[in-house]
Amino acid sequence: MGLARLTQTLQLCESALAAGVMLGIHLTVFHDGELVANAAFGAESAGVPARVDSVGEMRCAVKPLTALVLAAAAQHGLLSLDDHLSRWVPAGTNAVIANCTLRELLTHRAGIPELRSTRVYSVDFHEYVDRLLALRIASWTWRPIGFYSLTAGWHLLGWVAEQVLGEPIIALTTRIMWPGAEDSRLLGHAEENHPFLLRHGTENWEPYVDQGKYRLYDRPNPAWGGCASVSDLVRLYVRILDCLEGQATMEGAVVPIEPATVAALIQPSMPISVTTGQPSVPFATGFFRGGTGINFADDWDSAAFGHGGTIGSRYGTGVICEPGSRTVVAYRLSSLSLRTNAFVSAVGTAVRADLGLGVADH
Numbered sequence: 001m002g003l004a005r006l007t008q009t010l011q012l013c014e015s016a017l018a019a020g021v022m023l024g025i026h027l028t029v030f031h032d033g034e035l036v037a038n039a040a041f042g043a044e045s046a047g048v049p050a051r052v053d054s055v056g057e058m059r060c061a062v063k064p065l066t067a068l069v070l071a072a073a074a075q076h077g078l079l080s081l082d083d084h085l086s087r088w089v090p091a092g093t094n095a096v097i098a099n100c101t102l103r104e105l106l107t108h109r110a111g112i113p114e115l116r117s118t119r120v121y122s123v124d125f126h127e128y129v130d131r132l133l134a135l136r137i138a139s140w141t142w143r144p145i146g147f148y149s150l151t152a153g154w155h156l157l158g159w160v161a162e163q164v165l166g167e168p169i170i171a172l173t174t175r176i177m178w179p180g181a182e183d184s185r186l187l188g189h190a191e192e193n194h195p196f197l198l199r200h201g202t203e204n205w206e207p208y209v210d211q212g213k214y215r216l217y218d219r220p221n222p223a224w225g226g227c228a229s230v231s232d233l234v235r236l237y238v239r240i241l242d243c244l245e246g247q248a249t250m251e252g253a254v255v256p257i258e259p260a261t262v263a264a265l266i267q268p269s270m271p272i273s274v275t276t277g278q279p280s281v282p283f284a285t286g287f288f289r290g291g292t293g294i295n296f297a298d299d300w301d302s303a304a305f306g307h308g309g310t311i312g313s314r315y316g317t318g319v320i321c322e323p324g325s326r327t328v329v330a331y332r333l334s335s336l337s338l339r340t341n342a343f344v345s346a347v348g349t350a351v352r353a354d355l356g357l358g359v360a361d362h
Helices: 007-018 059-075 102-106 125-133 152-165 169-177 230-244 259-265 340-354
Strands: 024-031 034-045 055-057 305-311 314-322 327-333
Touching: 007 024, 007 034, 007 340, 024 230, 034 230, 055 314, 059 102, 059 152, 059 169, 059 259, 059 305, 059 314, 102 152, 125 152, 152 169, 169 230, 230 259, 230 314, 230 327, 314 340, 327 340
Parallel strands: none
Antiparallel strands: 024 034, 024 327, 305 314, 314 327
16 A cells, blocks of 8 residues: 555655655555555665565564563552562662652653663663662662663563563563564564664775674563554554443453553653653653654654664654544664664654645644
């Protein structure tokens, strides 16, 4: 399905490809009960045409899956999001970590510093958590502010989910994405996944690979690991939308997730800074609020929610759900450059214009 209804968006994509802004783009749009577009343009990599069903990296867009797992466990009475990590961590764990609550981690208010001595993919998931729990953090370094702690907190959240539910976090999050799945397909596979491509100056496009002994396909990373197609992301958020509207409970978690549980997750929390020195953006519990969290313009409704995925400060993927207009949009770029952020923002504006949504009230 192409973009016949989305004329401005189509022109924007074709112009950007012709100008060499990126190699390819995947875009899926759902609006008011209809799949408006499920399209791929350009190439996955040099000589490989983009396909609508191709699998790519989610990066940070994977975070809401763990949030939904923990929310389901809370709904079932297995934990509270206001529980402190001291409920699960071993005796002797630094008080800075033990005193954090799940909610503080989910809303990026815990202020736990990163484990800078260990690259994420240099050790497996559980050894990484063990090293976190062995940290000795000076109290003066701990600031409970709304800063985007990228890795440490989400590994701890995934580990707690495993302690409570007795299953690997990759199995739990895979079932959120694909209800009933009995595998770990969220990890992806080297032979089918398409990594983001980057280049410096006029050099050739090269796959971006996280450094370490392990690869994306080898170990779970609830902070910024996982693979799915763009249409997979849209299907997930349509299920979330249906749940919010009371049309169905959301299957796939330890228990079917009720509308009130999802509604509580997307309520506004403290704004967070995505990078040091940058303006804060609206955040909820595991989800961004509004369009800015996926690098769409702020003409999206402030009640919209979703998550983007980046390499550095360059947005490569994202998904947004605007309940008021019953719209879900997801995108993934094949390659990232200094010009792609501006392109993604323009896509968000063009999609709204094509759907006749205009600028949302805030």
